[in-house]
Amino acid sequence: MLEQQLVNGVVLGATYALFALGFTLMFGVMGVINLTYGVYFAVGAFAALWSTQALGLPIAAALPLGALIAGVIAVAIDTLLLTRLRKAKAPELASLMVTLGATLFLYAGMAASLGTEIRRFPAAVFDGGAYDLGAVRIGTTQILIFGAAVALVVALMALVRGSRLGLAIRAVAENPDAAALMGINGGLMLRVVSFLSGAIGGAAGVLVGLNFNAIQPFMGEHMMLRGFAVIIVGGLGDLRGALAAGLLLGFAEVLTAAYVSSTFKDLTAFALLVATLWFRPLGLFGRAAAKRA
Amino acid sequence: MSASPLLAVEGLTRRFQGLVAVDSVDLAVREGTVHGLIGPNGAGKTTLFNMVSGVLAPSAGTVRLDGRALDGLAPYRRTALGLARTFQNIRIFSEMTVLENVMTGLHTRLSARLGILLRSPGFRAEERGAKARARDLLAFVGLSEAADLRAGALPYGDQRRLEIARALACEPRLLLLDEPAAGMNPAETHALLALLRRLRDERGLTLLLVEHDMPLVMSLCDRLTVLNFGRRIADGTPAEVRAHPAVIEAYLGAGTAQAGTAQGHPDAHPQGAVS
């Protein structure tokens, strides 16, 4: 029983970590909590759903397509909403409020156009069966989710920490003015980061949609609570912290649901969030990005 | 050499991720004097100010005001104890009127609570007194005419003077001035010099200032402390400091010896550290 819960926890935690990674990357580089992030999550899931249903694509193709569409939308929204405030060097709460308004607009728009009923992937997506390893049963979908989440996390970490592009991105995050002096195209880097975060959010939406096989416009809103918890527990802007905190939350939720009550499962994220604010406000590793003056 | 100094800084240190912005600096400011803090860019002057006023926590060392250790006290507590400051980049409340800015400086000297809701005679009297006091201070810095204007609409030099009036409203014993003459034209600088002298001579106020305008520093200050790369390299009267070999090297010839990281341009930003 416990082994089975641990497997479920790893799979869930990996998707949370992936979701939070895009969110915290966005904050780390832009210095803005962009609340529309939850929308990309739902957009990715709907795009994948549409491509499996209408185009008959296999999930291996629907996942990247969903991510791509979410990434493009993220770039568009960022350009539309935040360029002006960035130029005016507006306070961070102004940016937060703009994305908040946009989030309400987009959720309400999606609910009006797509309906709020829960949709499911076609059965064909899931016909991979399952493997029994002793007491533990692992579905092929779970393996796919876990594999895709790990692959994306590894790819993103490699990109940010080990490539020239990643170096440029980190330079912009550290000091946009100095980066500009060194010939880095800051605007381009911001668009790249928007795209990456949006695509990661979208991919996470596809994977979580698969995991629970439930897709609806407000799925991103419910996920955002976990996103907040993970980026604060991990430390704002701390990529490795987000990974660790994502896994932690996945385990905590699965174990709470199994051994305490499934009602409390949804409270786990908030409990972790408040505990972190009280006792480790800079996150697990104490490395939250310092407040920007 | 009478009593202990009004401000005593001992071994004050601040590290930013491996970079030592202020390195175990000692500083003593005697009551009733104007003390200058000078040094090339990135010498750690503003960082030192931020630690004294409580905006930034030191990595090591202590700050004492009139013998009382200020360690760990939030800025507002230090204000109540008699410390006030101005900022290098002007930070007046630009949406408020000039008079309201100065009245905000009186915050710790006012105490109305319930009277505010009841509009009690006590509250009215206190508020009237505060207004009169703020007008006096505006008159002192020469801004009486501007009292009801929006502070952000004032010309640059007037904003600097408003910031000083606002700091004076805190009724400080020690006033920290971070580059008060920055961006001023010669006429404005001259008026500022006269104003600062009157603060010392007429009001008996103690001043600690960071300033790059050397003529102003030399003619105003009773004593100078020179920082370079976060360390204190000289301390003494203006004449002593001017003749000090380390100071001459820091200002004129440091480039070759110190890999050219710091240059003595008075107009650039001496912000030593990133946050």
Next chain:
Amino acid sequence: MWQTLDDFYWTYQSLIHGIGVNGILALSIYVVLAVGQLSLGQAAFMGVGAYTGALLTVKFGTPFAVSMAAAAAVPALIALVVGGPTLRLTGVYLAIATIGLGEITRIVFLNWDYAGGALGLSGIPEKGGVLAIYGTLAVVLIALILVARSRIGRAMEAMREDEAAAGVMGVNLPRYRMTALVVSSGLAGIAGCLSAHVSSFIGPNEYGFETAVTILSYALLGGIGSPVAPVLGAAILTLLPEVLRPLADFRLMVNGLIIVVAVLFMPRGILPWRIARTG
């Protein structure tokens, strides 16, 4: 004459109640915004106030005044616990913690059988009514205007403009932030209690993210230059769907759009007049 007025009241009763309740909610978010912070927990605090007041009235038959007092006290207490650490940190943390709080309150009400669970709580006796709603609104509005024109109002505006400089002026920042959040949550709780006692039913889904953002849109549309502005914003946004019927289905989209437009293009709101800060 009286007959006409009476008809008018009965036809537009819920709208009249709504404008007053939303006015109080607008003032509750104003108190937080006025010190330069952002709370997205106003809907949750409202919900806690509504449930507290309604449960007391329905299950224990307490007098309305007692229900009201408890409806203010319980959210204020929650604000103290959640805000305690948060307010020492930056505004983003408060915003996030309060969004989280909103989601949690929804889950708790949804699963709390004693309070009706998903079905909500119905049969709340009608108490208070127009007089209580508008009386509260007037008292709160006047109190906030008086506070604005005092040393406290100056300190609040100073914090909003430049927090560090306000601290150097001697403003006790943590205490002001905390007080603002506690007062604001108490006000939201009162608004919740008043509205519960005129609508006879409350449900767990009425106090979610959308409501929190809508409350924020009142203050952003009206402006926060004076306490009057957010009340005006609330009145406009409450009336708008009534006046422009076709808009009613897109109410939430309109509110979202108003926030975006207000922050980007009219940061002072539609009533930019700034209240004087001397008493």
